Amino acid sequence: MERRARLPLIVLAVLALAPLVLTTLSCGRTRPVLSLYTWSDYIKPSLVRRFEGEQGCRVVIDTFESNEAMYAKLKAGATGYDLLTPSSYMVSLMHAQGLLRRLDRTLLPNLAHVDPDYLAIAIDKAMDHSVPYMITNTGIAYLEGRVPNVVPSWRMFGRTDLRGRMTMFNDMRETIGAALKFLGHSINSTSPAELAEAEKVLLEWKKNLAKFDNEQYKIGLASGEFLLVHAWSGDVFQVRKENPAVRFFVPEEGTVISCDDLVIPADAREIRLAHAFIDFLLDPAVAAENTAFVYYLCPNKDSYPLLPAEIRDNPGIFLSPELRGKSEMIADIGAANALYIAAWDRLKASR
């Protein structure tokens, strides 16, 4: 009788101790572990396996779904990550807060492969604390055959015949930036007059929009609910695999180029391995393979000739020099942010 009584207790105790035991076991491993904190499906898995083999280490990948969530967590004191991939604007914020480590350039010989044309518009031009990982262009995607008289310009959003079948980003800087570019201003403009002008344009455009949206537009475009959407190039090329009628262009007035950077947090432990991984990703052959897998572009000039023709000849991924000259990255504009927020609030509240 008594033995039967003890069995459930033993089972309970074993179950309760499982996480403790597993935690200690994983600490006891001798192979060094590199902890990467990144977006989901943002690196080709076989490349990670190759790196593990070369370095005799283990790479643990954890994923976040927004820059802000990742930042909140690190800011609250979470540690243990050796390498992150936030977007450029978040990198400048984290750098200003002292959350990032300066890179040791002697450990990164492959920095020479980074595209200088891209660096010219980057925020951290000297690659002091960040290295560009993947870039994407903002543009317009539409369904061929359903939208007549397409002109490669932001003024498509003013087309009343497409009323209710278009979307723009639910993103203050992207959407106001599009209107600023349409008017020929910088997307980082801090002039109240220019912003007022852009706001007026957007108020007109808003009448034609179904909604402001960052995610659902992909589904809407694939199913034909939306005919023309404000879109990121990487997303569009994924949607196109499903609906071949999807077309993408970057407006002739210029656009927003976004970038996710590789950075090492200040409290990283595996500093040498983190540098080795950055250098590995900057290898032209690796970068080309990665680009072909995720459909975003590693700005690595020596990888371009190695890319499949489908990507290399795509003007939505590789902007013409003229168009790139007109495009910008979103920069931190400091106090002028308040102007944007006020304009954006008025725009969202308008009917």
Added chain:
Amino acid sequence: MRRSRFPIVVTALVLGFLYLPILILVANSFNPARFSSRWEGFSLVWYARLFESPEIWQAVRTTLIIAVSATAVSVVLGTTAAYALHRFGASRLQRVHYTLIYQPLVVPEILMGISLLMAFVAAGVRLGLLTIFLAHVTFCVSYVAMTVLGRLQDFDFSVIEAARDLGATPWQSTRRVLLPMLMPGIVAGALLAFTLSVDDFVITFFVAGPGSTTLPLRIYSMIKYGAPPMINALSTLLLTVTLTAVLLSQRLARRSQ
């Protein structure tokens, strides 16, 4: 006399409301389209992708380890807490205890997540399985305690006294009288704790460390770049496993009767 159709219509509506989303999910797991909800023919492509994704199975494993162990610990702690609250509920100390146990039910999750993270960082605990486990026990205990407390409310303690009168030791009366009578409450609390642990996103997000991504964390991050339809396939598989388990246990229970 015609019977009213009203009850049948209401039943159908309620059942539809409850199960239609699940049916759509199961159907979509066989739809090869990733972005459109249009039917593009029967396909097992998402199942194939699912079995090629070790990181999803890793996340399933982590989730189950945490859920099972957090449930085990919180059932023991929650049941003893409920017993203490019920037996000595009138004392001032137990009133404080009640407030403390009740707190996690009303505190916003995000607050609990950030404060737990700050506590772990201050204590120098390495974030990982252990911290998620501790965090889950923290809120699961409350749910178990409340469920068992409900069961204790109409528990007749004279049964225990009778057992003692008939010569049972305190341990025997607990084990052979109290626990079996509380069992429905304990099982309900355990199921609730398990579900909450499997399901939790906000608190887990903050206390998770490298290499301890749970399934909800993985699914959330897949929305941006990944392939969410894989999750339809995974849900269908989990649903099948759960249904089979429920049916089997019902059949076994009937047979043993």
